[in-house]
Amino acid sequence: MNTEKNYLHKSYHVEIIPPKQDSEKLEEDLILFSSKLERVMNSGFTASITDNAMGLLAFQGHECIEELGIPIKPGQILIHLNTFHTKKDLHEILTGCLKLGITSILAVSGDGSTRLPKLSPADVEAENAASVTSVELISYIRKNFPQFRVGAAFNPYEPEKHEFEKLDRKLAAGASFVITQPIIDRNAAVDRLLREYPELPVVIEAWMSKKLYLLSDVVGYPIPEDAEYDPIATLQKLEDIYSGCGSYLSLLGFKTQYPIIEEMAKEGAV
Amino acid sequence: MKIAVCVKQVPAAGDAKINPETKRIIREGGKAVVNPFDLYAIEEAVRIKERTGGEVIALSMGPEKAKAALTEALSMGVDRAVLLSDRAFGGSDTWATSYALAKAIEKIGGVDLILCGKQAVDGDTAQVGAGIAAKLDIMQAANVWRIEEIGADTVTVKRINERGWDVVRLAYPALLTVVKDINIPRIPKLRDARAARRAEIPVWKPEDIGADPDKIGLKSSPTQVVKTAPPAARGAETLKIDGSSEEAANVFVSELIRRKLV
Numbered sequence: 001m002n003t004e005k006n007y008l009h010k011s012y013h014v015e016i017i018p019p020k021q022d023s024e025k026l027e028e029d030l031i032l033f034s035s036k037l038e039r040v041m042n043s044g045f046t047a048s049i050t051d052n053a054m055g056l057l058a059f060q061g062h063e064c065i066e067e068l069g070i071p072i073k074p075g076q077i078l079i080h081l082n083t084f085h086t087k088k089d090l091h092e093i094l095t096g097c098l099k100l101g102i103t104s105i106l107a108v109s110g111d112g113s114t115r116l117p118k119l120s121p122a123d124v125e126a127e128n129a130a131s132v133t134s135v136e137l138i139s140y141i142r143k144n145f146p147q148f149r150v151g152a153a154f155n156p157y158e159p160e161k162h163e164f165e166k167l168d169r170k171l172a173a174g175a176s177f178v179i180t181q182p183i184i185d186r187n188a189a190v191d192r193l194l195r196e197y198p199e200l201p202v203v204i205e206a207w208m209s210k211k212l213y214l215l216s217d218v219v220g221y222p223i224p225e226d227a228e229y230d231p232i233a234t235l236q237k238l239e240d241i242y243s244g245c246g247s248y249l250s251l252l253g254f255k256t257q258y259p260i261i262e263e264m265a266k267e268g269a270v
Numbered sequence: 271m272k273i274a275v276c277v278k279q280v281p282a283a284g285d286a287k288i289n290p291e292t293k294r295i296i297r298e299g300g301k302a303v304v305n306p307f308d309l310y311a312i313e314e315a316v317r318i319k320e321r322t323g324g325e326v327i328a329l330s331m332g333p334e335k336a337k338a339a340l341t342e343a344l345s346m347g348v349d350r351a352v353l354l355s356d357r358a359f360g361g362s363d364t365w366a367t368s369y370a371l372a373k374a375i376e377k378i379g380g381v382d383l384i385l386c387g388k389q390a391v392d393g394d395t396a397q398v399g400a401g402i403a404a405k406l407d408i409m410q411a412a413n414v415w416r417i418e419e420i421g422a423d424t425v426t427v428k429r430i431n432e433r434g435w436d437v438v439r440l441a442y443p444a445l446l447t448v449v450k451d452i453n454i455p456r457i458p459k460l461r462d463a464r465a466a467r468r469a470e471i472p473v474w475k476p477e478d479i480g481a482d483p484d485k486i487g488l489k490s491s492p493t494q495v496v497k498t499a500p501p502a503a504r505g506a507e508t509l510k511i512d513g514s515s516e517e518a519a520n521v522f523v524s525e526l527i528r529r530k531l532v
Contacts, residue, residue, distance in 0.1 A: 021458065022303075024338075026467060059460040067460045086454060114306065117454045 013248040021057035055113035074101030082110020087123040142174030156189035182207040203246035271324035279339035293495035307387025309455040316347035344466035345458035361488025368401025373479040399447035409440040
């Protein structure tokens, strides 16, 4: 097992969403963000901080850390970065991360909105591209900020041929690890990913919300609102099936689920 | 240079409700946002200040909760903000609103440049900017997409017209309404957003700006809204195409051509 792969196995990736730009209780939200981050740091897990998730304007993870002076362990932070920024903001995020010692980035195409700008091909030295996707973003970061290890997303719900071709382009651009979209059981595309890229570190996203229907848009078909779903049991199942992979926990409940996750970690489940 | 920028809080898309009696938008309750076009006016005002120095003052009229729109303007770099809020202003149409905003700008005093979004997305009238300029009897240019030069006594701009664009030079004080091509509004930084939330936003009432009570509010608004109705739903149709990818693509392209969509 290579060092990178070993690193990804050692801890859970816990998704943390920074406060929204339109928050009416920003100071409370910042305190909550800070406490979640410190808890994840103390648990030895990796905090995976989103970038305007779902196209909803939020503050950037690195600026929250810097502004609040949150003590972090830089090696336990993964910053998401999408293509909906100005070049100036992109550089501010990357240099801001480096200033804090953060060197892990998950580069994704991301979700836009009317309020968010979009990187142009010229911004990321990709004049021949029709638009900027995660591929161009990964390439730009690796070329201009080689200090970063950059990860990419893998979507097992896309047509396989297309997704694997895109994965190859992401890897050629410099991606060195992959985080999947959420799955809830053994998945043929993920199996193929592990089979055909045995050296590639892969982190499996586990959906930790009981509201499984929220995944409808991701999987591409409607999931009934009353669908029963046990996130912890699903996580345990995924860890059994994909024991060689890391686990990314999205929408994790910090009050009830987090203590269970900590126990699982202590018991050597990961 | 002293710049005033007019900001309106509007219902978030899909959240607009109409009072069936007054036919006016209900502004209480529901999610509200800064009028999208005003973000471009704020950004441009701040950029001018960053180039030339001076001060930017954001001005809005609305209920107390409209302070949130001014807070966003402050977080984008505006220096101070003022809210016109009083029951007496309630129900003002574009004529009465222009009057009140013009009176407030007179009270601020010494304003060289006034920037507005080209229109608000709730009323869609594009009348208030022009109305303010008319009340103040100053020069104006609508639909500005580029500021060419900020001079000592004049501002030179490119504005969109029916044939393309033209260049106009306006002596100060002047009013510009801007379109979205003019810039990319910045996303506020956390530090600025926190400072903006701590800032005091004074509330001015009609008497504070010397407004004539007979020129503000619903009773003084000459606009009669006869009827309001939601826009008709856009026609949508789902076309299912069978066959291989290649066949389906051919059918799809043929269909687009047949419908004159390409």
